[in-house]
Amino acid sequence: MLCGLAAAQAQDTAPPAPSHAQDDKRATGESYQQIIDRLGDGMLENLVIRGEHNARTDARAKKRFYTQLAPMDDYPAYAPKQQLSGTIRISGLYLHDGLIKDQWVAAFQKFQPGVKVEIVQQGTIASGKVDIQTGPRIADRLREVSEYERSTKQRIFEVDWATGSYNVPGWSPGFVIFVHKDNPIAHMSVDQLDGIFAGARTGGWKGTTWDPGSARGADKNLRTWGQLGLTGEWADKPIHIYGRPLKYNIQLGFERKVFQGGDIWNENTMEYSHEMNPDYTRYTSSVEMVKDMAADKYGIVFSDMGSSIPGVRALPLAATKAGPFVAITEQSLRDRSYPLFIEQWAQARLAPGKPLNPLVKEFLTFMLSREGQDAIQRDGKWFTVPASHAREMIARLDAIGPQVDERELGLQTDMIAPKKWEGESPDETGKVSATQAYYTKRFDLSGLPAYKPGAQVSGVIRMPASGQMMASKVGPALVAAFEKLHPGVKFEFKDGDLNSGQVDVSMGRKWTTYFAGEYYNFQMKHERSPREIQIATGSADVSGWSPAFAILVNAKNPIKGLSVKQLDGIFGGPRRGGWAGTTWRRQAGRGADQNIRTWAQAGVTGYCANKPINVVIPPLKYHLMSVFERKVLAGGNIWNDTAREVPLALNADKSRTVPSADRAKIVAEDPCAITFAPSTFAAAGTRVVPISDAKGKAFVKPSLDTVQQGSYPLGLGVYAYADQLAGQPMEPRLKEFLRFVLSREGQEIVQADGKWLPLTAKVARAQMEKLDVVTPQVVAPKPAKKPDIYLPPDSSEGS
Template identity: 60%
Template sequence: MLSNGCEGTSMTGLMMRRWWLVASFAVAGAAYAQKVQPAPSRYDEELKKLGDGLTENMAIRDVHFAKTDDRKHKRFYTEQWDLSATPEYKPSKQFTGTIRVSGNYLVEGTIADQWKQDFERLQPGVKVEMVQEGEVATGDVQIETGPRMKDRLRQASEFEDKLKRSVFDVEWATGSYDVPGWSPGFVIFVQKDNPIAHLSLAQLDGIFGGAHTGGWDGTTWRTDSARGPEKNIRTWGQLGLTGEWADKPIHIYGRPLKYNIQLGFERKVFHGGDVWNENTLEYSHEMNPDGSRYSSSPEMVKDMGNDPYGICFADEASMIPTARAVPVGSTDAGPFMPITLNSLHDRSYPLFIEEWAEVSVAPGKPLDPLTKEFLTFMLSRQGQDAVQKDGKWIPIPSDVSKAAIAKLNEPGKVVRAGKLGLQDAMLAPAKWMGDSPDETGKVNAKKAYYTKRWDLSDLPAYDATTQVTGTIRMPASGLIMASTVGQAWMDGFRKQQPGVTFVKQDGELIDKKVDLELGRKWSSYFAGETLQFQLKYKHSAREIQIGTGSYDVPGYSPAFAIYVNKSNPVTGLTMEQLDGIFGGPRRGGWVSTAFRRQVGRTSEKNIRTWGQAGAPGAWASQPIDVIVPPLKYHIMTVFERKVLEGGNMWNDSIKEYPLLLKADGTRNVPSEERIKRVGMDKDAITFSQEGFPAGQAKALPLAATDGGPFVPPTLENVRNRSYPLSLELYAYADQQPDKPMDPVTKEFLRYILSREGQDMLQRDGKWLPLTAEMVKEQREKLDMVIPPFKNPGTKAKAKAAAGAQ
């Protein structure tokens, strides 16, 4: 039986609560259904106007590749460090076999060729293959090099989910001093006349970060890194400056929080925390009107250099006359070191960046012998000599090399049962799952939780006058296939189209292993699935809505409900007010895969007291306590799209509640805990889902626009989407530019978007069927032809080449 997360609470109690909610809103819900059209989305409106970012991303990548090509064979540093204390590589024995190593920038320089030549000479029975792309998790390679996977939690969680083990990693090089692309160290810049002498890591945390209730160590949430708002530093006087500087605000310049560069800074400075100073101005890579690239770091430093109260972190290559690099110390007592080649090499400058090698080691088992041998070579004197001869990355110190070689003797980490992968579904749910996992672990995929049957007579009946033949490859895994509707769709379609065969197999659309992916919306920001598809194929996958998420079934994309304390006099909130409460000011946000300044907003729209949200009397001055899941959870990107218009900047006073193991080995239920917390804190607000006991909390009606009606979250209002925080169910197909959609795939989607297909969805009893208006809109997409990507011109490449000289 489905539990709501409380001990002893049964499906009967939950259904009674649902009946009470539906009954209590029945009259209002019916009225809203008649009067209100599907709630307009601010994000969707911007997407229609601005596009999905394909053109911009292709132009930006053209510049990136041109600059990388120009740098890859250059030797930037001729420094020869003394490597005599670094262990010399001596074969432990002679091996036979093949070792495959991947690394985008690794193969762009001379290191890969040098390693291959030297190792094959010392190990003539081994063939070394150095490839630009390849993942340890998929078995493509034995060693994967690049940024730290444990910082990129989506990739780390996918690794854990696939292999059921932790990532094993060692660092094999230090990043560069000033070579863009080759992991240059973080430089703290201020305006040249700023009198600040030096800064510590703790001070940088106070400047750039916000208070946080915990932080990430890989995919493990740790509370020992928490800090309170009393350590925020928001004025130059808090750093010891006096006189006219004492009360001056610190102006933060930065990059979009989804950029990889931010993740290393979070680990180094925030101890894994992910809450940033909400006043950070984000500078992204953008496409200029002439097709050239607006580069984030140089433009950011240029603007900061004109602001006496500004500060940012960037790379040494972005240095300009109006900016000054500040020495940094690991502790408040120092020593405070300037960034130089030598302070990066000996790591006395604390904001160096590491290059990592990641491998797969089974829990309690030793490292594969050949893999261990090659890693030992990478860390040896010969391997490090190849690094310094390449002249971009910096060799690691001898003590780091010795420690890393010793680590290779350690067995794979054995993790407490239930802990490994605990956060995986939260951080990176598979694309064929829902937008949020079933936190209760009690939902029965075959059970119908809703018995209501909507009148679907206004939906088009399926017309099989066009007969098609062929095969449709469908994912074997996922919620659609685990429920009743996936097989029902296939069986029903085959009766109408007997010439079609379905093949169920695991695989992804981006790898061309399936023809359709059915499930949650693809992540569309920087490094999300939509961008990865765009970069690989130079067109976007076709996205079709095939259903609405559930009202309150955990795991099945339930609608967001906004909860406040029952004593709170606020009776409803608009989407813009929610943005003001949960979000911070932003220079822009992600509209699909492009960072758009059009969706930026100022701090004037922040809402930090209940009076600003309309509460009268004594409530007017009460601060709003915002309670949310951790910002790295996938569901937060959904909330960002729905409420923050794709922005990533959150209210920096939020309190994060993660999924945790209890002392008895059971898991908490974060959505339920957040609602309970709101019931105990009269000033609190959170988002969760309906279906859990509300206690002393209440769900608020919401309005899509300032002048719109306030619509309560009910089954009917979620289905017709007059409630603005409903979620969706999606299908994705690969349609080639300038060509119609594959006729077999198109016909199957037409069937899903028919009266018969939507009736099967509603009979499954978890997701909700589309309305006739929604079906019409989605069917029209099936007839669309995608125009090919058009390069905006050669100016981007020309400017890149000129800029790289």
């Protein structure tokens, strides 16, 4: 109830409208796809934003910001335990581009002349391309750590070897909590920050493990300044939160330090992202959000000291309410007495029952030694770790790899990051056969264009060997039929990444598009967008095969139907914008006035009418949640902060739970609850709610017919991705193969397999037209004014 009250108060005393707001960037009420169709997929914006980032970072890389050289006598001198030979490779973008690289290479090779040291910008220990990986903490990035555990069958070994900067953008400046200069609050504890910035939660992430011990209730939410002890005019004033998009890497570190790994944020958080200005300069999120907060007496923001301006004040912080409360300074970061410092991490492989590789251990020892730490201070951006911490980390290097239960390793991987050639979520039941036909109905496909071969094509088409396309009968049948029509074409099957040029086409789930998603990564690497073609419709209800979302309520709930906008109001929170494509757009925003928090607001009378809607969802880090965000929240990441997350877990006998079934059971037992899941999980005591794609339109239930025809708005798709050079047509043999897949004959093969559903004639023809499109090269125009390379950017830019 406290959350609902806070939302109402936030409307009564809303923060001032940002002075920079532009009419063309205000919320429009359009859907995700409508925004993309009108404004594009974000390629141009990302070139501008990334270009300015690179210019500023390059200018800082060789600059010493801190010139103080502290005595290093307390640090252990590096003394080789043995002389080694070979090559060691270390990755880290900011490590590579700064001044440390050359100092480390030269110093280490004096001690170990038989060792060649290579420090590269990119590379992961999961791929085996590097021996030590530095940068943001892998354990905070669940996708990466899950994939590592699945591929190696071991836990990640990690030590932290440096402290982030005080105010150097990109070099991990410590988190600073700013309030308005007139705010009388003296200080805060980390627990209070949790109460302000986070919502209630059922647990949090510790690596790939969901920890119920991190749970906390809504009773610990802090939504007014009075709850923090302020009196008088401040007592009933809501706290206005300014922040960054929740997909930014910097948020993950804040979640670990403040939310104990939880990922439910206060739904009233106003997100500020980098954006492209009309003059092709970059709107810098940390600068703008602090500027706007300075004009808001009741605001609060976490940022960095590089963003400090007149009108705001940095608060002293303490790890607990008992104190001591410490102001952020260079010294309090150096000695780590300030609780919100950011660490620099090094990760390496450590096999169960085995010690670290001797060369890896020697180099990590060197990094933490007097010589390694001296190079850090001479670089003048990061700070050294305290000498006592360096000794502690060196002692950890004697560790023996822990024995692990393979059933627990990578447990969440398929939920967090299903492979590109799989469906949107894994088969939770574990019972679906890839070769079984679950649907026998045959749709009339006579309206689809029949395949008429054009000129004979030849050559090799490379495709992933695994995944649903090839595990089912669809892939082999499409390949065999096409090879018969074009005998000069041969298919080569080997798992690989289109982004790296290892395959020519990847077929499966829709690529994630937001910041750091697959689509975005392709854009940043190639400076063009991949070609996306829908090749099938997802299933109606086959677990694991991109089934449509069904909305489940208790069987006693009298709701007749809900629109997609109402679902947004129930599951989502107010938002300043969302990820429509790979750029964050304010057009996807909406206000708190569109929240639906009681069943009466959805038109329900009776028992639950004036009771809160109890929202039950998968954990927000699951891939499926980004799909729901795209379909329902217009790409927004702000969720109802009373939502209850139900994760995948292990039962006492080490068998896996079935999260969708668990959520359905909760709804069956709670008359006021709601969730989403494939309709196959609609258990006794629940019912499926009909959905409309817009207010006033007919409500539609998910079924074979409504999902295939597209009248049910929450159906999903199956996609092919290919590369296509700007200004050039698609490679002929690939275009011909995709044209066959989209034809009547190709869709008959999809239909005969009995899981995915065939495309309608309208959709198939629209996708065929895409094959003929030649896209121009996207070039970021030069800005009207030269960017200030020392202007503090958002600290999410690197760590």
